[in-house]
Amino acid sequence: MIDVILGLQWGDEGKGKIADYLTPNYDLVARFQGGPNAGHSLEFEGKKFVLNTIPSGIFRKNTLNLIGNGVVIDPVRLKEEIGRIVNECPDYSSRLLISKKAHLILPTHRILDAASEASKGEAKIGSTLRGIGPTYRDKIGRSGLRVGDILEADFQKRYDSTVSEHLKQIEFLGYTQFDLEAEQKSFFEAIEFLKTHQLVNSEYLIHDMISQGKKILAEGAQGSMLDVEFGTYPYVTSSNTLTGGVCTGLGVAPKHINKVYGIFKAYCTRVGSGPFPTELDDEIGEKMRQIGNEFGATTGRKRRTGWLDLVALKYTCMLNGVDDLIMMKGDVLNGFDELNVATEYSINGEKTSQVPANLCSTDVEPVYQSFPGWSSDMNLSAGFDAMDDSFKNYVEFIEKYIGSKISVISMGPGRDETLSR
Numbered sequence: 521m522i523d524v525i526l527g528l529q530w531g532d533e534g535k536g537k538i539a540d541y542l543t544p545n546y547d548l549v550a551r552f553q554g555g556p557n558a559g560h561s562l563e564f565e566g567k568k569f570v571l572n573t574i575p576s577g578i579f580r581k582n583t584l585n586l587i588g589n590g591v592v593i594d595p596v597r598l599k600e601e602i603g604r605i606v607n608e609c610p611d612y613s614s615r616l617l618i619s620k621k622a623h624l625i626l627p628t629h630r631i632l633d634a635a636s637e638a639s640k641g642e643a644k645i646g647s648t649l650r651g652i653g654p655t656y657r658d659k660i661g662r663s664g665l666r667v668g669d670i671l672e673a674d675f676q677k678r679y680d681s682t683v684s685e686h687l688k689q690i691e692f693l694g695y696t697q698f699d700l701e702a703e704q705k706s707f708f709e710a711i712e713f714l715k716t717h718q719l720v721n722s723e724y725l726i727h728d729m730i731s732q733g734k735k736i737l738a739e740g741a742q743g744s745m746l747d748v749e750f751g752t753y754p755y756v757t758s759s760n761t762l763t764g765g766v767c768t769g770l771g772v773a774p775k776h777i778n779k780v781y782g783i784f785k786a787y788c789t790r791v792g793s794g795p796f797p798t799e800l801d802d803e804i805g806e807k808m809r810q811i812g813n814e815f816g817a818t819t820g821r822k823r824r825t826g827w828l829d830l831v832a833l834k835y836t837c838m839l840n841g842v843d844d845l846i847m848m849k850g851d852v853l854n855g856f857d858e859l860n861v862a863t864e865y866s867i868n869g870e871k872t873s874q875v876p877a878n879l880c881s882t883d884v885e886p887v888y889q890s891f892p893g894w895s896s897d898m899n900l901s902a903g904f905d906a907m908d909d910s911f912k913n914y915v916e917f918i919e920k921y922i923g924s925k926i927s928v929i930s931m932g933p934g935r936d937e938t939l940s941r
């Protein structure tokens with residue numbers, strides 16, 4: 521049986537914190553898509569970690585962690601990431617499994633990402649420049665290299681031929697700002713390091729665990745509005761971030777998917793380019809950014825901020841088949857006088873509660889409902905019922921609008937700042 525936890529907005533909802541919080545209930549935590557474009561933050565016992573490719577269950581001693589076939593892995597970044605956690609988890613390698621079918625991000629994928637963004641100018645996606653798009657492009661184009669390939673005798677030959685193809689594309693784009701020799705040196709060192717890990721046929725492993733009645737948590741990366749099919753295309757990432765991605769990203773049949781937890785912030789953020797109907801380009805948005813520390817966990821980029829968008833949230837709950845909602849960062853709105861929530865979009869004067877097919881070329885005006893703010897010193901210690909009425913009213917309005925229960929509320933980055941209802 522597999523439960524899923526994924527982001528319902530544009531990423532950075534707090535998936536890392538909640539995956540870590542839920543992990544004690546699971547035997548395995550598995551990433552099924554994305555790669556080191558993700559930055560999942562975890563805070564406990566006064567320590568803070570940011571994970572990019574490693575699943576967020578790694579700090580709990582009784583749980584296995586799998587980097588699934590749907591993930592794209594940069595061996596260099598993975599090695600660095602392991603370097604950041606190894607003191608905390610000296611036994612990490614006994615609990616970290618890596619699918620042989622996961623695709624490799626090569627140095628030239630990263631360079632191609634940069635070259636492609638530079639060539640787009642103003643129209644750039646705002647990619648994290650981790651090589652995600654070019655790696656998935658090669659996967660779909662049937663010319664990618666996979667983790668299992670590093671164990672084959674012809675790996676170097678296949679690497680060289682892929683790189684020579686990439687160099688033609690990079691030259692065509694007129695991009696010259698890179699030092700391939702240095703990057704290749706770290707890449708091959710990291711490949712040797714990768715070989716010392718448990719490289720597995722993960723689809724069999726998961727299948728066996730399911731047969732034995734073990735509990736698995738699939739941890740999404742990015743967010744549903746960044747999904748390559750249903751997000752704000754082309755301003756999206758290159759993977760399927762929705763529940764559907766769990767099946768292809770881990771090799772499991774839909775019938776094994778049990779509960780879907782959808783995570784959202786009590787407001788909205790987005791990093792990179794693309795439509796964001798409820799964006800606040802003013803002092804309220806700046807206040808959210810400062811209080812919420814809305815700067816990228818990996819790239820340090822400023823996140824754009826705005827009011828909660830229930831039209832988009834309801835859409836992504838529908839796409840994912842969300843059972844339970846998890847609301848994050850309610851504390852960031854503590855002490856705001858008034859809050860707005862978008863309940864409809866107005867398009868050419870017509871109101872709709874549907875996200876238009878092409879949000880990028882549609883002029884959308886959010887229709888807001890206002891709510892009184894709650895007190896500035898609210899916390900979870902006395903339980904939900906004892907909380908400020910305005911807060912309860914906000915939570916219950918969202919539940920009613922979406923038609924799902926908010927089963928977990930997070931009011932701070934730490935493990936203990938979490939309320940299960």
Ligand code: GDP
Pocket residue numbers: 527531532533534535536537558559560561562563812813816817848849850851852930931932933934
């Ligand atoms: P992820 O990518 O979905 O895992 O989210 P990120 O880690 O990129 O961004 C979430 C940020 O919010 C991190 O800095 C977390 O430590 C922090 N965070 C998570 N939950 C809460 C919360 O309830 N309140 C506050 N103030 N911060 C939170």
Ligand code: IMO
Pocket residue numbers: 527530531532533557558559560645646647648649650651652653740741742743746755756757758791792793
């Ligand atoms: P987590 O898992 C927020 C955004 C980038 C860019 C677009 C495409 O931490 O929530 P890519 O590098 O994938 O080609 O970038 O997607 N993006 C994210 N935004 N959180 C993430 O991950 C993201 N991963 C990618 O900013 O707009």
Ligand code: MG
Pocket residue numbers: 531532533558559560561817
């Ligand atoms: Mg993040």
